[in-house]
Amino acid sequence: MSYIPIDDLEVYRVAMEIGEEVWAVVEKWDRFQKDAIGSQFCEASDSIAANIAEGHGRFHYKENKNFCYYARGSLLETKTWLKKSYTRKLLDEATFNRIISLLANCHLKLNKYIKSIGTSGASSSQLREPDIPYWDIQEINDLPF
Numbered sequence: 024m025s026y027i028p029i030d031d032l033e034v035y036r037v038a039m040e041i042g043e044e045v046w047a048v049v050e051k052w053d054r055f056q057k058d059a060i061g062s063q064f065c066e067a068s069d070s071i072a073a074n075i076a077e078g079h080g081r082f083h084y085k086e087n088k089n090f091c092y093y094a095r096g097s098l099l100e101t102k103t104w105l106k107k108s109y110t111r112k113l114l115d116e117a118t119f120n121r122i123i124s125l126l127a128n129c130h131l132k133l134n135k136y137i138k139s140i141g142t143s144g145a146s147s148s149q150l151r152e153p154d155i156p157y158w159d160i161q162e163i164n165d166l167p168f
Contacts, residue, residue, distance in 0.1 A: 029079050034132035038072035038094065041101065041125050045069075048114055048122075056113055064104035070097035071129065075136075084141035091137045098133065102126050 029035050045068035049061040071094050078090025102123070109119040 029076055032075070032079070032136065034129060034136045035072055035075050035079070037125060037129045037132060038075055038098075041122065041129060042069040042072055044122050044125060045101070045105075048108075048118060052113060060104060060108055060111070060113070064101065064108065067097050067100040067104055070094070071101065075133070088137055088140050091133060091140065095130070095133055095137075098126060098130055 042065075045065055049057060049065050052061050074090045074094035074097060078087040078094070081087050081090065105114075105119065105122055105126070108114050109116075
């Protein structure tokens with residue numbers, strides 16, 4: 024497999040977008056909300072892209088996969104903080120729907136990327152998915168992650 028720059032990985036770009044979306048939401052919260060939920064929400068969302076990047080920079084593909092598994096765990100943690108924030112009325116429905124859609128998209132891309140790591144003959148075209156909606160928002164909320 025030829026080297027693909029990190030910024031060319033769609034899964035990395037989506038993960039970066041998630042971190043920026045979460046930051047934009049949390050920075051508007053009061054101090055108590057930032058301390059209670061916000062810092063963990065931001066750390067988890069930033070960790071998705073950070074772990075993808077760290078794995079991408081590792082020498083061996085097994086290390087890359089391990090860091091992608093950590094990224095997937097951070098993605099699920101981010102979803103938890105998103106749900107808690109919404110339940111506690113810290114964000115509106117439109118914001119919740121926008122971020123949950125990004126998380127679902129990233130989760131699918133991350134799973135595809137993990138599957139491609141270490142396979143011979145994998146090309147950059149196998150690491151990208153078309154920018155099409157997979158489900159409507161209700162189907163996304165019903166997913167088991």
